[in-house]
Amino acid sequence: MPDKSVNVLVKREVGETFAEEISAIEPNAVIVTTDQLDADPELISRIDVCLGRLSVEQFERASRLKWLQCYAAGMDWAQNDAIRRHPALLTNSRIHAAPISEHLFGMLLMLTRRLHLAYERQQAGRWKRPDLDEVAMIDGKTLCVLGLGVIGRRCARVGRAFGMEVVGVKRHVELVTDVSEVFGPDRMHEALAAADVVINLLPGTEATEKLIDAGAFAAMKGGAIFMNAGRGRTVDTDALVEALRSGRLFGACIDVAAPEPLPDGHPLWRMPNVLITAHYSGIHPGYDRHVEELFLENLRRFRAGRPLINLVDKQAGY
């Protein structure tokens, strides 16, 4: 008798409701937890569907795996030949548009409105305003968004509402709402030269490795602000430090770094006009539940043989 079970490995905690929701869609679902997999590593060879990452070694042994849904958006971990060759479909979670746009504009406005310095004064109980020319306005300025996926398009919309003009860089050039000019990757330096604020959302792939190098910083407007919520490895960190130190950039807001975590004593920690958050721009309450909802929708599609949402192009790496 053929094994009709569909073995679903779930890498995070499985609530009762979620288990029921899975079974309602796929009556043959058998949920496998990480505890069970730890107890019997051979189980990996019988997994059909997985929610959460696998190691390369696990991937190589997951001969029945047909589809893997990630909790994260970044697919750096899957840039490996064994995973690329594996026939399983990969889907990621592109649920970060709202939190990352909120996080980035929060950091940007904190820097331009000197709110970090106001917070220091607040700690000291001191009521003192900065001089007029210490603050900056983003209204009327130009924003360049590198990577116009769902996050980049949301940043463009918010930038427009704040009165910014928005340009952007996208692998496949097309018209994008709220973006006045979209440049291809070969014209990235032109796009950078136009901008007072650069938001980098590039994925970490071989093609983007240290793409933001000394030449890119030299192409930027003097006094620009550089922001990174893509991947740290897309930036040459030494070149960033130098661009800040030389005064070419006004400042930087970085949620991702290379290396990560940013090591003790790294010069970025204490540079003026640099704001650093610990790779958390995408987190928000209910995050895991949002991924579960996406997984359930994809499970319906998977069963019906319909196209999955947020399918990753394994060759492109995102």
Place this chain on the structure above:
Amino acid sequence: MPDKSVNVLVKREVGETFAEEISAIEPNAVIVTTDQLDADPELISRIDVCLGRLSVEQFERASRLKWLQCYAAGMDWAQNDAIRRHPALLTNSRIHAAPISEHLFGMLLMLTRRLHLAYERQQAGRWKRPDLDEVAMIDGKTLCVLGLGVIGRRCARVGRAFGMEVVGVKRHVELVTDVSEVFGPDRMHEALAAADVVINLLPGTEATEKLIDAGAFAAMKGGAIFMNAGRGRTVDTDALVEALRSGRLFGACIDVAAPEPLPDGHPLWRMPNVLITAHYSGIHPGYDRHVEELFLENLRRFRAGRPLINLVDKQAGY
């Protein structure tokens, strides 16, 4: 021979260009500086036009004054019977929509994304992210804007771009772009009850004095965030402290306070989830020049007998 000169008192520094621009519009203009007025206080009786505030005493003696343009937006200083009775027109500078909306959303996102705590960790060189449920999203939340003038409407537009629903309170109820429901002052508590975030932009008048009192805080949703960039006196500060202390409010972002400056040792300085800036949300580089441009446009209109821009309703007080 009648005195054809139009005496223009300018309370701040007068650059050569600005003086020429004034003369180009009004060939009979004679610019009077504060130094000249200090040397001869009687000059006040011969001033026709003034850029900048006057004291009540000066107003009473400014018998020729026909129009006064303020650098600021707030007209608290003019809520005086002598000034109300004086026939001079008052215009203010409503040039704060961009800087104040940037400032307020900067403070709000700093609080919701825990960027103030990230800044503390950065000072200590510590790479550590908050837990998922420590951050909050503004996407999908409801914003209530008290006062839908140019600043409030700009906040509404930005809130919408961030995915918020926006309601508001306005003295004269009318349809407002980006605002799904506009309430009259008599229904303010209803508007407050709907909101996760309240932005107070009310002017300081007799009608708004301590309008945001214990009852208003009680009407707000549990866990709401209260923001103030209007006037400190529109809020009962003790009631605000109590609403924060009791946990009814999640937090507050205040750029104005009563009293102002906020005194040493005031409980607000050290309360968690309270961010304080020293009444500077409206400042921006080029501020004085923006007022000069507004003044020049109004001078053209004044000469031509056309309606002035940003005319203040002396009885309403804004």
